[in-house]
């Protein structure tokens with residue numbers, strides 16, 4: 293079976309060495325030496341400051357909302373955040389979970405990111421923030437979104453779960469927004485099994501968030517504010533340090549897979565239009581087919597051949613009832629209906645990938661895809 297993704301497993305001996313250190317120190321969590329080392333190594337690798345490790349990418353979003361204060365109700369009503377319907381459920385459900393109302397604005401038909409021109413019409417007196425997603429590692433229109441936020445006094449939190457290591461105009465894309473969040477889930481490009489991080493623009497927000505992730509505890513006998521447990525532990529940090537050491541080889545292998553897909557399939561499917569001046573991390577290979585029926589038939593055909601492609605992201609989130617916002621988003625629901633993410637991971641060797649390509653090409657040859 294060829295899965296849609298496979299967690300990257302780093303060199304085992306190296307991981308054992310880190311584990312030996314953990315056993316010697318008997319220090320398993322609470323900002324241990326490996327978490328500290330991973331923090332500074334990630335800041336250096338990504339070219340950012342004010343990075344805070346947390347236990348997963350969903351808590352990264354929730355802590356960012358609270359550190360920036362956007363969860364506070366406005367005139368007794370739930371605060372609103374304008375976000376994209378074309379994303380993983382956590383972007384919107386984390387808002388709802390923390391008492392905010394996600395308000396969807398439609399995406400751009402080519403970049404698949406939140407379209408700035410759709411944002412302003414959604415702003416109300418309750419709006420406190422914009423929560424765009426750098427979907428599949430593409431950059432949102434950060435300049436236009438930043439300008440809207442400034443004009444309306446809103447915070448911007450980018451869900452950058454897909455944008456690890458992506459640079460925009462020569463600098464980390466993660467520097468944009470009041471905060472940007474990362475997920476280090478096992479299936480992500482860089483991972484710690486479970487884990488995540490927040491990159492804050494301002495040091496004071498980082499300091500507030502540091503207290504929040506450890507129950508609001510600030511000393512042996514002082515608890516200053518409401519907090520939660522969102523710490524990343526030493527075992528997670530050990531995995532992260534090992535994966536980070538092998539990032540270059542991991543990325544090179546993924547890029548090779550990505551380039552082959554592009555070469556073989558670019559004429560047959562619609563690919564995401566990427567912002568210019570952007571580096572790419574080859575984390576996903578999303579392909580949009582002519583119609584929903586074609587996308588579903590291709591997915592079925594792949595499955596018959598032991599290949600899992602995911603309808604990712606489907607459905608468009610305005611159709612998810614418990615999020616409580618039903619305005620139809622035509623572009624997002626159109627793309628969501630026609631998209632498949634094809635298998636991509638470092639160890640997907642040439643032969644395995646060839647099968648994926650052959651199945652898709654044969655479905656075209658059979659006239660299935662017209």
Ligand SMILES: *Cc1c(COP(=O)(O)O)cnc(C)c1O
Nearest residue numbers: 348349350380382453475476477
């Ligand atoms: C993976 C992901 C998340 C959630 O991250 P977890 O680490 O699984 O909690 C949030 N948003 C997006 C866009 C994601 O892809």
